[in-house]
Amino acid sequence: MPSLKRTNGSEPFHRQSRAVEVDERHRLDDVLSLLFPSTVRVQHSHPIFGHMHSLRLLTLSNGAHLLLKGSPSSRTALLRRERSFLETEAQFLSLLAQSANPCIPRLYHYDPHGRLWGSAYLIRQYMKGKSLSEMEGELTSQQRDGIDRHLGFLVSAIGQNAAPGFGSLQQVAFGAGRPSWREAFCALFEGILRDAEDMFIHLPYSEIRHELSRLAPALEDVSLPRLVVVDFGRPCHVLVNEESGQLSGIVDFSSAVWGDVLMAEIFANASPAVLQGAGMAVSRTREENIRLVLYACYRLVSQITVQYYRNRDETTEFDARRRLTTTIAEMMRLKLA
Structure with missing residues (x-):
């Protein structure tokens, strides 16, 4: 009598989760290709929770640490002034770029259309502390x-x-x-x-x-x-x-x-x-x-x-x-x- 193979109900979930992770990594690499040589890749992508905007700490293969800040979820109710927060921050950091103040993060990229990421986002220097x-x-x-x-x-x-x-x-x-x-x-x-x-x-x-x-x-x-x-x-x-x-x-x-x-x-x-x-x-x-x-x-x-x-x-x-x-x-x- 053939033995019955035991199925694990969590396997499809893990496969789907892994596919999402791989897709995200590819999209991040596409975004980084706008900023760095093709040899630079994302080593780690760590989500930071508890914020209105989506935040991800990116560790790159060249040792750099960046923060990707994305649009709030479409399910998040926003105050009138909050609807332009991401664009405001990008404009502010662009204005202050010439000051080169070490306490103000450097803006690397801002895409209001989110062509590679799926929604508007900015990438800035990660600030330690x-x-x-x-x-x-x-x-x-x-x-x-x-x-x-x-x-x-x-x-x-x-x-x-x-x-x-x-x-x-x-x-x-x-x-x-x-x-x-x-x-x-x-x-x-x-x-x-x-x-x-x-x-x-x-x-x-x-x-x-x-x-x-x-x-x-x-x-x-x-x-x-x-x-x-x-x-x-x-x-x-x-x-x-x-x-x-x-x-x-x-x-x-x-x-x-x-x-x-x-x-x-x-x-x-x-x-x-x-x-x-x-x-x-x-x-x-x-x-x-x-x-x-x-x-x-x-x-x-x-x-x-x-x-x-x-x-x-x-x-x-x-x-x-x-x-x-x-x-x-x-x-x-x-x-x-």
């Missing part, structure tokens, strides 16, 4: 001050880049920038409010819109459109060398706009070291204080809204709502000169 959010408790006060000074210097250096109009990098590149920061910021704020309304999020919309309109004249003081990364200084985007405790890199420039340097998140509660590094005075004018409160309100509305577009964190949302209530009350007390 541990995030500031992970390292915070291990740093001495001197190390933290050093990082803050360096961050202040960087945000100021980035702001030395100026443009003929305000607004998104895409708008300005196409000659469609706004003539005033007041107009550009109000449009940006209205976008996040509409994102919140789309999800039926409970917020004091009328109060926010009223105070924004009332205090908006303070934005007129910003007359020169400067390059600013709105999320700049966020601890998860700041990389630190574990051995030296010094700044080793910055990642994620997708929130960049042409606007007011003070909108960078690092100025929300800037330490003296940040201000020293940026070459700014500790004291603020009335208009600067008003602008900082408007930017704080924008960030808090964004923090609340994004919870309904991602995996909701009720603790984060509750904290943001509490701070938003305080910020709106502060806005109501502010008076223009």
